Amino acid sequence: MFDLELNIRSWSDHLRSRGNFKETDILELENHLRDEVEDLIGAGLSEDEAFLISVKRLGNVNLISQEYSKVNSDNLWKHLLADSIDPEEKSKNRKNIMLVIIFSLLAGTLAKLPEAFGLHMNEPDAMLFYFKNLSLFILPFIAAFFIIKHKLSWKMIASIMGVFCLTAFAINMYPSYDPKDTELLTGIHTPIFLWLVTGAAYMGAKWKESRSRMDFIRFTGEAFIYGVLIFCGIMVLAVFTMMIFSAIQVDLGWFISDYFFVYGGCAVAMITVYVVEVKKSIVENFAPILAKIFSPLFLITMIAFIGAMVLMGKSPFMEREFLIGFDLMLVLVLGLVLYVISSRRAHDKAGVFDYMNLALIAAAVAIDSIALSAILFRLTSYGITPNKVAALGENILLLVNLGGLAWMYLRYFARKIDFSIIEKWQTSYLYAYAIWMAIVAFLFPVIFGFL
Amino acid sequence: MNVSKDLIAASATPIILAILKDSDSYGYSIIKMVKELSENELIWTEGMLYPVLHRLEEQNLIEAYWKASETGRKRKYYRIREEGLKELEAQRKQWEMVHSALSKSWANQNQK
Numbered sequence: 001m002f003d004l005e006l007n008i009r010s011w012s013d014h015l016r017s018r019g020n021f022k023e024t025d026i027l028e029l030e031n032h033l034r035d036e037v038e039d040l041i042g043a044g045l046s047e048d049e050a051f052l053i054s055v056k057r058l059g060n061v062n063l064i065s066q067e068y069s070k071v072n073s074d075n076l077w078k079h080l081l082a083d084s085i086d087p088e089e090k091s092k093n094r095k096n097i098m099l100v101i102i103f104s105l106l107a108g109t110l111a112k113l114p115e116a117f118g119l120h121m122n123e124p125d126a127m128l129f130y131f132k133n134l135s136l137f138i139l140p141f142i143a144a145f146f147i148i149k150h151k152l153s154w155k156m157i158a159s160i161m162g163v164f165c166l167t168a169f170a171i172n173m174y175p176s177y178d179p180k181d182t183e184l185l186t187g188i189h190t191p192i193f194l195w196l197v198t199g200a201a202y203m204g205a206k207w208k209e210s211r212s213r214m215d216f217i218r219f220t221g222e223a224f225i226y227g228v229l230i231f232c233g234i235m236v237l238a239v240f241t242m243m244i245f246s247a248i249q250v251d252l253g254w255f256i257s258d259y260f261f262v263y264g265g266c267a268v269a270m271i272t273v274y275v276v277e278v279k280k281s282i283v284e285n286f287a288p289i290l291a292k293i294f295s296p297l298f299l300i301t302m303i304a305f306i307g308a309m310v311l312m313g314k315s316p317f318m319e320r321e322f323l324i325g326f327d328l329m330l331v332l333v334l335g336l337v338l339y340v341i342s343s344r345r346a347h348d349k350a351g352v353f354d355y356m357n358l359a360l361i362a363a364a365v366a367i368d369s370i371a372l373s374a375i376l377f378r379l380t381s382y383g384i385t386p387n388k389v390a391a392l393g394e395n396i397l398l399l400v401n402l403g404g405l406a407w408m409y410l411r412y413f414a415r416k417i418d419f420s421i422i423e424k425w426q427t428s429y430l431y432a433y434a435i436w437m438a439i440v441a442f443l444f445p446v447i448f449g450f451l
Numbered sequence: 452m453n454v455s456k457d458l459i460a461a462s463a464t465p466i467i468l469a470i471l472k473d474s475d476s477y478g479y480s481i482i483k484m485v486k487e488l489s490e491n492e493l494i495w496t497e498g499m500l501y502p503v504l505h506r507l508e509e510q511n512l513i514e515a516y517w518k519a520s521e522t523g524r525k526r527k528y529y530r531i532r533e534e535g536l537k538e539l540e541a542q543r544k545q546w547e548m549v550h551s552a553l554s555k556s557w558a559n560q561n562q563k
Binding site: 024025027028029031032034035036057058059060061063064067068 | 477478479482496497498499501502505524525526527
């Protein structure tokens with residue numbers, strides 16, 4: 001069967017890869033192609049005939065691209081926050097910026113609110129409270145930003161905000177006894193769970209589709225990178241402010257730590273979300289570039305590690321801290337693999353990075369299996385604690401994810417499945433993460449008696 | 452008829468401006484209009500229309516805006532500006548001058 005939609009998209013991807021086009025140019029050309037195809041089909045041609053003729057009429061992509069490069073040359077350095085020419089777009093943009101400002105202020109104020117009840121941010125007793133609630137101060141506003149942007153249905157709004165409210169209720173109403181292990185676990189896992197819930201707002205009505213979930217994964221990577229950069233900017237501003245004021249003997253330390261970082265931190269989160277949303281169609285994603293730079297290097301390290309382990313006959317010494325270390329390794333590998341996949345077009349032929357992905361996964365799975373076999377015995381012999389179970393659960397969760405990816409990759413190389421199946425599998429696996437995070441955050445305290 | 456490349460390039464600007472003077476339009480419909488006006492004699496490589504449009508936009512002869520069509524597809528429409536109308540008038544004079552010069556010279560040849 002001839003898939004018209006797929007062919008049109010691969011044609012515009014081809015344009016995109018030439019690099020001389022702005023996203024709006026591509027949209028314009030793609031619409032032209034669609035108009036022409038529709039007309040030809042209306043005149044009685046079949047879909048594939050209509051597509052071929054339309055592409056031919058539009059002309060040689062290389063030549064068009066050259067023409068565009070003459071027009072767009074000053075645009076090679078893209079200006080992210082340049083004003084749009086389109087008045088409709090402009091007013092929308094203003095609205096979004098207003099939202100960012102308002103939400104930053106609201107989030108900061110919400111974070112300051114507990115102080116009215118005597119929970120002061122810098123007191124050691126309140127640390128854990130702030131730690132576990134941190135995501136609740138910010139993520140609901142990010143979700144609200146997307147809810148307004150995508151004009152979500154009431155049903156979705158109610159479900160998303162409902163989850164936030166329930167979470168807030170649960171994590172603050174649970175009792176907690178020394179050594180407060182489960183409370184800390186809740187604090188670590190709640191943000192990840194809530195980030196995935198925020199993802200539902202980001203994806204909107206299409207949250208079940210593989211494509212929009214992939215977009216959310218891309219968004220997560222970019223948001224992380226841009227967030228770190230913008231946060232560095234805030235730090236510089238803080239240090240600078242302290243310094244010049246101290247030159248005239250004004251100590252702003254209290255202001256910086258009590259207000260600047262609270263409101264600044266919330267603003268960083270909101271601005272990051274806004275900037276990543278704006279830039280997505282203009283600037284190349286950075287996470288895949290990082291992933292492609294580092295995946296060969298990580299592969300070398302891991303193979304060297306396996307080699308050393310075999311040569312020296314040493315198996316990794318197993319304590320919980322090491323298990324967390326191996327969890328991090330799996331997360332890193334998953335990140336590298338995922339962001340390489342995210343920049344890949346579904347109909348590309350298998351390339352060097354696909355093979356490298358498989359090698360990376362294989363190395364990670366091999367190392368982790370050895371580690372896991374050593375650790376299972378030790379963990380059970382020293383008794384079960386919530387921390388161990390959580391670390392172990394995460395390890396297995398990641399291992400299954402990577403193992404599944406490896407299996408899919410093998411089938412893909414054997415030409416048994418399409419690449420889109422790999423993406424679909426990965427995006428469906430997000431459920432597993434959401435569920436596990438929820439279990440650790442909300443059920444563990446109950447299971448382990450709030451210890 | 453095979454119209455030479457140079458002539459197509461030279462005539463593109465006045466034709467586009469003239470079409471836009473009539474009413475705002477978008478790329479695909481401009482192409483269709485050109486075919487109609489020339490009775491299918493002027494065949495443009497369709498992709499080439501857009502760089503020309505963008506150049507005209509840069510010269511401030513026309514301006515663009517996005518509008519959703521009846522089918523919901525977002526289209527980039529082009530509208531002629533004051534400068535564009537002036538340019539069109541100037542081009543019209545030039546082409547008429549060329550046209551009349553050519554007509555006279557051919558009329559002379561026929562008489563001989």
